[in-house]
Amino acid sequence: MADIVEAVRTRQLVKRFGQQVAVGGVDLIVPRGGFAGLVGPNGAGKTTTLSMVTGLLRPDGGTAHIDGLDVWREPIAVKSRIGVLPEGLRLFERLSGRELLAYNGQLRGIPKEEVERRSAELLRVMDLVDSADKLVVDYSTGMRKKIGLAAALLHNPAVLFLDEPFEGVDPVSANTLVEVLRRYTASGSTVVFSSHVMELVERLCDWVSVMSRGQIVAQGPLDEVRAGRSLNEAFLGLVGAHGHGGGEEGLSWLGATSA
Numbered sequence: 740m741a742d743i744v745e746a747v748r749t750r751q752l753v754k755r756f757g758q759q760v761a762v763g764g765v766d767l768i769v770p771r772g773g774f775a776g777l778v779g780p781n782g783a784g785k786t787t788t789l790s791m792v793t794g795l796l797r798p799d800g801g802t803a804h805i806d807g808l809d810v811w812r813e814p815i816a817v818k819s820r821i822g823v824l825p826e827g828l829r830l831f832e833r834l835s836g837r838e839l840l841a842y843n844g845q846l847r848g849i850p851k852e853e854v855e856r857r858s859a860e861l862l863r864v865m866d867l868v869d870s871a872d873k874l875v876v877d878y879s880t881g882m883r884k885k886i887g888l889a890a891a892l893l894h895n896p897a898v899l900f901l902d903e904p905f906e907g908v909d910p911v912s913a914n915t916l917v918e919v920l921r922r923y924t925a926s927g928s929t930v931v932f933s934s935h936v937m938e939l940v941e942r943l944c945d946w947v948s949v950m951s952r953g954q955i956v957a958q959g960p961l962d963e964v965r966a967g968r969s970l971n972e973a974f975l976g977l978v979g980a981h982g983h984g985g986g987e988e989g990l991s992w993l994g995a996t997s998a
């Protein structure tokens with residue numbers, strides 16, 4: 740792994756919430772360029788890890804670097820290089836889509852004409868032209884993801900972090916997102932995204948990190964991690980398939996009875 744140019748690298752990253760260790764010493768590696776998937780069961784620590792890597796949540800221990808820059812020592816340099824589409828996306832609801840992009844452009848210090856040019860292109864590619872002047876509060880879930888992604892891409896970041904970008908997104912909009920992201924990575928930029936949808940990760944990603952109970956349990960090129968199996972099978976093998984509704988015990992009351 741020594742010859743990999745790392746876009747993201749954490750070393751022994753730790754986060755506790757009270758007694759609970761949410762992230763227990765994570766060494767996340769994401770090579771530069773292409774798609775990397777972060778997968779893991781509910782509560783594995785994916786969002787907590789991404790929040791620490793993107794400077795949103797201070798770690799209790801360890802370090803996080805993006806393009807060789809320490810996230811917590813050089814926050815401004817790091818934030819100018821990254822775009823983030825967080826989970827549960829909070830947007831400025833009383834702005835229109837177009838205004839939201841203009842505001843983001845201003846925050847990023849991009850000249851006004853350039854913001855207008857990029858916004859027009861992003862709105863067109865995201866199929867949001869007809870809704871550009873509608874308030875974000877009136878956007879659907881998929882439209883919110885798309886305007887959130889447009890806002891995250893506006894400053895042309897080197898690394899884009901997406902937490903569950905396809906959740907609640909219809910197949911047509913999902914295709915649009917994928918096309919935009921493919922175009923973005925084709926130029927050498929990096930996308931890191933968390934997802935529960937293994938088929939999607941398998942289709943898009945060339946690199947996968949698997950988390951379970953606050954640890955990385957497998958990490959590497961997609962083909963190495965799945966080792967001849969489907970990613971879903973590999974995932975179930977790595978994180979344990981038990982306790983996921985397959986057992987004979989419990990729930991005996993559930994379903995139609997003959998009584």
Ligand SMILES: Nc1ncnc2c1ncn2[C@@H]1O[C@H](COP(=O)(O)OP(=O)(O)OP(=O)(O)O)[C@@H](O)[C@H]1O
Nearest residue numbers: 756759760761779780781782783784785786787788
């Ligand atoms: N602010 C918080 N306060 C207390 N506990 C938290 C907080 N944020 C996360 N946790 C706990 O940390 C653990 C990891 O949560 P996290 O959201 O990182 O998991 P995840 O892998 O993103 O899960 P999911 O796939 O369900 O989104 C969970 O047990 C969660 O309850």
